[in-house]
Amino acid sequence: MKSKTQPIKSKIEIKEPININSKEFINNKYEYYKLLREEYPVCKGKVSVIDAYFISRYDDCVNFLKDPRFVRNRTTATGGGRFPFPLPKSVSLIANSMITEDEPDHRRLRNLVHQAFTHHSLAKMEGRIEQLTNDLLDKAEKQGTVDLKQAYALPIPVTVIQEMVGVADEDMPQFYNGLKALSEGFSGLTLLRTLFWDMPRLSKFVRELIDRKRSNPSEDILTALIQAETEGEKLSEDELVAMVFLLIIAGYETTVYLILNSVLTLLQHPDQLALLRSQPELINSAVEEILRYRGPIQGTKPGYALEDVVLHGVTIPKGAAVFPLLGAANHDRDVFENPEVFDITRSPNKHLGFGNGIHTCLGAPLARMETRIAIANLIIRNPNLRLAVDVSQLELINIPLWHGYKNLPVMLK
Numbered sequence: 001m002k003s004k005t006q007p008i009k010s011k012i013e014i015k016e017p018i019n020i021n022s023k024e025f026i027n028n029k030y031e032y033y034k035l036l037r038e039e040y041p042v043c044k045g046k047v048s049v050i051d052a053y054f055i056s057r058y059d060d061c062v063n064f065l066k067d068p069r070f071v072r073n074r075t076t077a078t079g080g081g082r083f084p085f086p087l088p089k090s091v092s093l094i095a096n097s098m099i100t101e102d103e104p105d106h107r108r109l110r111n112l113v114h115q116a117f118t119h120h121s122l123a124k125m126e127g128r129i130e131q132l133t134n135d136l137l138d139k140a141e142k143q144g145t146v147d148l149k150q151a152y153a154l155p156i157p158v159t160v161i162q163e164m165v166g167v168a169d170e171d172m173p174q175f176y177n178g179l180k181a182l183s184e185g186f187s188g189l190t191l192l193r194t195l196f197w198d199m200p201r202l203s204k205f206v207r208e209l210i211d212r213k214r215s216n217p218s219e220d221i222l223t224a225l226i227q228a229e230t231e232g233e234k235l236s237e238d239e240l241v242a243m244v245f246l247l248i249i250a251g252y253e254t255t256v257y258l259i260l261n262s263v264l265t266l267l268q269h270p271d272q273l274a275l276l277r278s279q280p281e282l283i284n285s286a287v288e289e290i291l292r293y294r295g296p297i298q299g300t301k302p303g304y305a306l307e308d309v310v311l312h313g314v315t316i317p318k319g320a321a322v323f324p325l326l327g328a329a330n331h332d333r334d335v336f337e338n339p340e341v342f343d344i345t346r347s348p349n350k351h352l353g354f355g356n357g358i359h360t361c362l363g364a365p366l367a368r369m370e371t372r373i374a375i376a377n378l379i380i381r382n383p384n385l386r387l388a389v390d391v392s393q394l395e396l397i398n399i400p401l402w403h404g405y406k407n408l409p410v411m412l413k
């Protein structure tokens, strides 16, 4: 069978504008990153249909994420809409969440949910995640060969975020289908279907969810947010919808791919897997190294230039969208010794897998906890864990600035 992940070209070359959605780029991204860092530290390109500039060196990415000359709210920088093209209202309001806001709105929104994601608040989730992972493994191990995504990596974060946010079990099928459409629909023509069909439907569903919760409050984030909304000033209804959307979307698929990338990378590095089995206390630094080596999120949301900014001799014009390539920064040899070596004992490891600056991932403690427990239980209970297909059969997802596989067939026990 023809390999799905084999390089399409034998020699990597860059022609601006670079298309980071192309299969060629997606399948060879780490080689492209190397060339970008070395020769095109500021490169013109496209993310889906959006014109953009990419920066790829570690220091440039960190500086950019803290640079007041770049803002998240496109309207502030360009005077135009929040998106470079018109979208249905139900879709555009979803974009008005903390991740695309600047201070002080960003801080106001982040403060409303920050408490739920502190280590202290999450401590009570630990037992629940232990139980969930063991229940899923009980089932999967009986089958022997499974797609680890469907059987394990997906239900863990979906269940956790469902319970934290407060989505009722009977709402899950509709919710799940909506999310599935989003995660599969960001390339080519499916982008239009996603934007004009799936997202408005999901947005309507989130509004209905909020209405149901109003009459049936409980101990969850959604109830707390509705409370903040009814107290006025703190949160508008549109912001409430955007927040629920962000938490759900940011909180589940990222973790699915972190779990899957962890399993695949460990299986591809048997010496590191053996080391982890013999020294389970290395699990925390192993998770950090996956985030650096094969993190699921390869770039942040764009920052828009408030003025012309010159970097490495390239003028980024006022209003232009700039994306820091976190995946490229995480392999910068000026910061990481032997960056292409996967080393679960790496220290220090100041990777950018959760971003940097004021938008640093809010859910990082939760993502770390879920992944740590998921991987530890999987490898302890399955000493013979192995891939059920050749690695060349695995297919990368085509979501801009993500890294993950569509599925991961494995043999358990």
Ligand code: HEM
Residues within 6 Å of the ligand: 098, 099, 100, 110, 161, 246, 247, 248, 250, 251, 252, 254, 255, 258, 295, 296, 297, 299, 300, 301, 302, 352, 353, 354, 355, 356, 358, 359, 360, 361, 362, 363, 364, 366, 367
């Ligand atoms: C492996 C898992 C995860 C990864 C790799 C990840 C990565 C990231 C990154 C790179 C950012 C910065 C984006 C930017 O600057 O535009 C971010 C922001 C964010 N993440 Fe995560 N994330 C993960 C899991 C989660 C979880 C479980 C949640 C919780 C619900 C979450 C909620 C958020 C939120 C709310 C933001 C926006 C923060 C802000 O704008 O201040 N993430 N995440």
